[in-house]
Amino acid sequence: MKASYLRIRIESSSPGHAIKAADIVASIQKEILKNPSAQGCRLPPIRILAHQLGMSKNTIQIAYEELVSRDLVTSKQRQGYFVRTLPSYKKSSRQIEAGKATFRQLFRPLKYFETGDMIHLGIAFVDPHLLPTQKLTECCHSVLNQPGLLSAYDTQGYPPLREKIAQRLNQRGMPAHADHIVLTSGSPQGIGIVCLALQNRHIAFENPTTPTRKRFFELNSYALTGLPVDPFYGIGLDQWETIIAEERPNLLYLVGSYHQTTGYSHTTQELEGILKLSREYRFGILEDDWGSDMLSFSDYRSPLRTLGGGNIIYMNSFTKKLLPSFRIGYLLGNEENIDALIAAKHALTLGNSPLIEAILFEFLDRGYYDSHLKHLHSKLDKRYRNCLKQLRKRMPEKVKWTTPGGGTALWIEVPKAIHLPQLEASLLKRKVKIPNLTEAFLGPPTLHGFLIGYAYLPEDKLNHAVTILGEEMDKLLN
């Protein structure tokens, strides 16, 4: 077994300036005598130590030879210098097993995208076949020719992309300045940045939220407040007020349109009520507007920030609409909070990859994104319409579902007479998977159903799965 190298520290009376051979002898001798398990270890090769200390190899050799003469070290031809092993020394395994940190019991998440021949009804992403990989690849090739791009990163994010995003937001009627934008690696990082910058980490959110968001908040041990939303009847502002008055959160994480789990979009009245509550009870709002570009007619669901002003932190991403693998989004803050947001991002990650950011800039700049969205919308609209048609055809009477008109998913509410785990199991036997969304709820679930991600599946697969779903539900109801 090859001998370990001995890691040593050379002490001297004027460190750096002048390290004498005598310093080396003294330091190594001390190390050897203090440390029985040094026996048999190899000393650093002469040229290494010489390089490290900035001394000549000669001087190191003199020091090593002195250690040999003191019977502390032996020299093996062409192998180097070794700490002498005393006869009584037992050559035991030198490994001392380290202690363990206590980790939480966490289960790894399911591999989302690999479903094999199973039809997964609950994936709220866009079908990758509808995504513009070809044009993105083009942009990537082009971007790589830019000098200097790869050498550094800007904590706040690639400036031309921030400018471009600000421009587009302004065009949509949201005043925005590039200086107030922070690029992210997607919404999870965006939420992480905002939360890290908060003084008081008490977060409120619509309940249900998404399992990932809830897990993030819980793992970070934030104080949490769930505000109930029924996608069929909306929210009770009085109920929200009672909860908020009691719990006094610092920030509300709100998905204004096309909630990722329920598909719900707040009414104008609800948004106005929420804004009033935020003023009265002094909490901020982080608006997750991920879905707004998922509507052909995005003017019709104005972001909350255009209604409630610059105190609202506006968040969006390109993940779902462009490429899940791209991991890029942004936050829009304001003059007051932008420093805190940038500082938090810096602490979290120093900076994200400018390569990705530059590719996206190119893609936007060439107009590819807008033509992509147009194309995407028409495909998704078709899938949505087909989904509604299939549901009407196949779902038992007592089943109901939301009609978001945008986003990537809708919610199916199932009568309590149908035991969801049983439904899940019988569907699995027929190679159809529905998601279990109990983890999306803070506290006991207030809804009894699951989401259908119509944007992910080609129509024939969706039709097949919905037919089977209807059949299995019928069985359980009769």
Added chain:
Amino acid sequence: MKASYLRIRIESSSPGHAIKAADIVASIQKEILKNPSAQGCRLPPIRILAHQLGMSKNTIQIAYEELVSRDLVTSKQRQGYFVRTLPSYKKSSRQIEAGKATFRQLFRPLKYFETGDMIHLGIAFVDPHLLPTQKLTECCHSVLNQPGLLSAYDTQGYPPLREKIAQRLNQRGMPAHADHIVLTSGSPQGIGIVCLALQNRHIAFENPTTPTRKRFFELNSYALTGLPVDPFYGIGLDQWETIIAEERPNLLYLVGSYHQTTGYSHTTQELEGILKLSREYRFGILEDDWGSDMLSFSDYRSPLRTLGGGNIIYMNSFTKKLLPSFRIGYLLGNEENIDALIAAKHALTLGNSPLIEAILFEFLDRGYYDSHLKHLHSKLDKRYRNCLKQLRKRMPEKVKWTTPGGGTALWIEVPKAIHLPQLEASLLKRKVKIPNLTEAFLGPPTLHGFLIGYAYLPEDKLNHAVTILGEEMDKLLN
């Protein structure tokens, strides 16, 4: 001013299945009557609502016309349908300013890479001109031709890269399995993942640490324990034990070699002592081995994991050695903790960019990384030797410095007679910048100096800056 769209919710007795024109009339009427500020708002265009609800445009039109006949809505030729404005209604600005979240007072970090004509002595990165942008660009072009790469992400990280890293670790004498590796977007994310997965977030670290690490821990409100390290005299294991016995951290974040602030590398005896403490006081170790590839002769500083076994979480990154803009690294866990690590990464980010991961795989697979490292080492060794030479030539007698022999920086300790802020100011006038590292210390600084990042500056710039440094120090000492 263009009218806002009214966001509405249509309720029906069998949501999804059958939404009748009467449902639409009732829902919109309720919205209008309940909500005075709905006046003057535009209703969703007929085709939008038809699409959303999956109904015919005819039916929507019938509903809208009914609302007109009830005097709730007016129709404007070619503009659409609007909620009727009562004569008494004041057309006020509809904006209700949202409340504010309380943010911490955080200052944005300095723009690190832009120094203009200032010579920044304290940048601990590698000179970007020494980095292989050309070959990385080649790999990127090649990777883009792979089908399916951009469509999804693997939470744990691009499998071929994990395999490759495991292979390389095995070759270095560290048993490693691809299944136990989690790819990261750099060490900040790596630390974030480990901390998020911890049961009890009490972190110990060498003091000084780095300003960014400290800020990250503080912003997350973890309990913190600083363990003093003097780069000239090492650590006092007894002192560490006393502190640990009292404070009982759950995890020790340890930079075994080439500490980013001081350049310090622990001796074998110190590492063995630390391992014993970790067993006795039951804490885990997160080893940051970023610098090991920064030594020409990396065998000579074995990672702690090869000594202390698989309980040690091993972390490394490609950032400093390859490209700061690449943001990629990894964690090596074990069978016990890997699920928690993957789950924590998923909560933090879902997944990182497989494009970047695939480019790095290509770069490793072609052997470019190893030849790059060889080339880099010889350049950095030269800069290191030159730096030592300059310091010996220019530094006043009482100044001392460390001799790490690897990494990217060394620590200069300055006599207390020199007032550091004054030195900083006088250097700035001569266009030389030294870093203020008080923020690297938990508690009052135990060292009085700063780091010199010799790897970042070309030799002529370093020589110039060190000459000026020597002159200004002389002035302050006399």
